[in-house]
Amino acid sequence: MITAPAACDRFAVFGTSAVLLVTTDSVLRDARSLVDGELGAVDLACNRFRPDSEISILNGSRGAEVKVSGLFAEAIEAGLRAARLTAGDVDPTCGAALASLGYDRDFALITKSCLVTGPPAPAAGWQRIGWDRSRAAVRLPRGVQLDLGATAKAWAADRCARLASQRLGCGVLLSLGGDIAVAGQAPAHGWRVRATDDHAAGPDAPGQTVVVSSGGLATSSVAVRTWRRGGEHVHHIVRPATGRPARSCWRTVSVAAASCLDANIASTAAIIRGEPALTWLTELGLPARLVRHDGTVTRTAGWPRIAPDAPTPDLP
Amino acid sequence: MRNDVGHAIASRAFGLRRVRRLTWSIAGAGAVGAVVLAFGFGFGFGSHAHQASGPGGNQGTSNQGAGNQGAARNQQGGGQLQPPQEIPLPAQGPGQVVSGGS
Numbered sequence: 052m053i054t055a056p057a058a059c060d061r062f063a064v065f066g067t068s069a070v071l072l073v074t075t076d077s078v079l080r081d082a083r084s085l086v087d088g089e090l091g092a093v094d095l096a097c098n099r100f101r102p103d104s105e106i107s108i109l110n111g112s113r114g115a116e117v118k119v120s121g122l123f124a125e126a127i128e129a130g131l132r133a134a135r136l137t138a139g140d141v142d143p144t145c146g147a148a149l150a151s152l153g154y155d156r157d158f159a160l161i162t163k164s165c166l167v168t169g170p171p172a173p174a175a176g177w178q179r180i181g182w183d184r185s186r187a188a189v190r191l192p193r194g195v196q197l198d199l200g201a202t203a204k205a206w207a208a209d210r211c212a213r214l215a216s217q218r219l220g221c222g223v224l225l226s227l228g229g230d231i232a233v234a235g236q237a238p239a240h241g242w243r244v245r246a247t248d249d250h251a252a253g254p255d256a257p258g259q260t261v262v263v264s265s266g267g268l269a270t271s272s273v274a275v276r277t278w279r280r281g282g283e284h285v286h287h288i289v290r291p292a293t294g295r296p297a298r299s300c301w302r303t304v305s306v307a308a309a310s311c312l313d314a315n316i317a318s319t320a321a322i323i324r325g326e327p328a329l330t331w332l333t334e335l336g337l338p339a340r341l342v343r344h345d346g347t348v349t350r351t352a353g354w355p356r357i358a359p360d361a362p363t364p365d366l367p
Numbered sequence: 368m369r370n371d372v373g374h375a376i377a378s379r380a381f382g383l384r385r386v387r388r389l390t391w392s393i394a395g396a397g398a399v400g401a402v403v404l405a406f407g408f409g410f411g412f413g414s415h416a417h418q419a420s421g422p423g424g425n426q427g428t429s430n431q432g433a434g435n436q437g438a439a440r441n442q443q444g445g446g447q448l449q450p451p452q453e454i455p456l457p458a459q460g461p462g463q464v465v466s467g468g469s
Contacts, residue, residue, distance in 0.1 A: 247466070250469045262457075270466040317448050
């Protein structure tokens with residue numbers, strides 16, 4: 052067990068905030084360098100607000116086949132996996148739906164009350180993506196817009212944490228906007244994670260602290276990344292079938308899984324599914340903390356209850 | 368008369384052998400066809416993954432970027448969402464990091 056305190060670096064990325072923790076002080080700078088390089092490559096592949104990105108080129112391909120890089124191929128497959136394992140509740144063809152809601156630029160640039168940009172646009176459906184893995188070639192039907200926002204951040208967190216841990220031989224935790232991936236040997240007391248509504252909240256915000264040692268933990272919430280569209284209050288978690296923000300009985304859902312990607316797929320799908328998510332998460336054995344709009348908390352698959360008073364280990 | 372009876376018996380035996388041989392040929396061909404069809408439906412026809420709708424069509428990865436390809440396959444493979452190796456443990460006090468919506 053590693054008992055040394057973790058070294059910490061905080062920075063901005065993907066229009067949100069990131070936290071990098073490593074168990075060895077001396078490698079923090081190298082870890083940050085590796086993570087920066089990887090996130091830069093992911094941005095060039097998956098950022099739909101960047102005209103030179105692979106996803107922008109694909110979205111503008113008007114039905115033509117596009118060859119993609121290995122990195123973008125993996126990102127596409129992560130999105131397709133999410134769709135397949137949630138029966139389409141998390142669908143990468145929600146790009147047009149998000150654009151019609153006004154989310155067609157970096158979130159920081161969306162005005163508080165954006166113009167109405169058109170009627171709701173249901174997702175085209177992930178089955179319509181023509182994906183040839185053997186040739187790393189993809190074809191989108193005309194009018195279909197890919198958006199990997201539901202999976203790319205968590206997938207990138209897994210990649211970065213794994214890469215830094217393997218290259219530097221230490222324990223790593225990386226949070227990208229609250230999507231948390233863990234790799235390598237965790238500290239003796241594990242990594243202490245506060246599950247709450249907003250990743251930008253303080254470490255003691257209303258919520259619950261848990262300890263994780265491997266895999267990933269992700270939280271989805273309709274309480275953040277919200278804006279007004281015309282006179283309507285909207286958020287970024289879209290129900291693919293309608294193209295409208297999901298109306299969920301859950302305000303916030305946190306899930307622990309073997310990877311950050313799986314945790315994020317489950318937390319997003321749980322918001323969209325509403326009440327039936329309880330049975331779904333339980334059957335999958337995914338520990339989750341689900342918070343209703345009135346603050347009532349429900350737990351599944353062994354997610355711990357609030358710990359009784361106990362001495363708190365020092366934080367780095 | 369005796370020759371006619373012998374001839375009739377020989378002809379009957381010959382006919383039975385032909386019918387038996389034909390029956391076995393048909394049965395053999397059916398069995399081979401069934402195996403080929405089963406293999407095709409189970410593995411061959413769905414494996415090309417031209418369309419994203421095939422079951423398991425996006426398992427594994429074609430990752431050529433940084434990181435470990437084998438590990439990436441493990442991360443994205445599997446027919447269902449994978450639970451964690453260890454269930455989160457309860458803790459008191461603030462977190463080192465916050466997981467929330469973004």
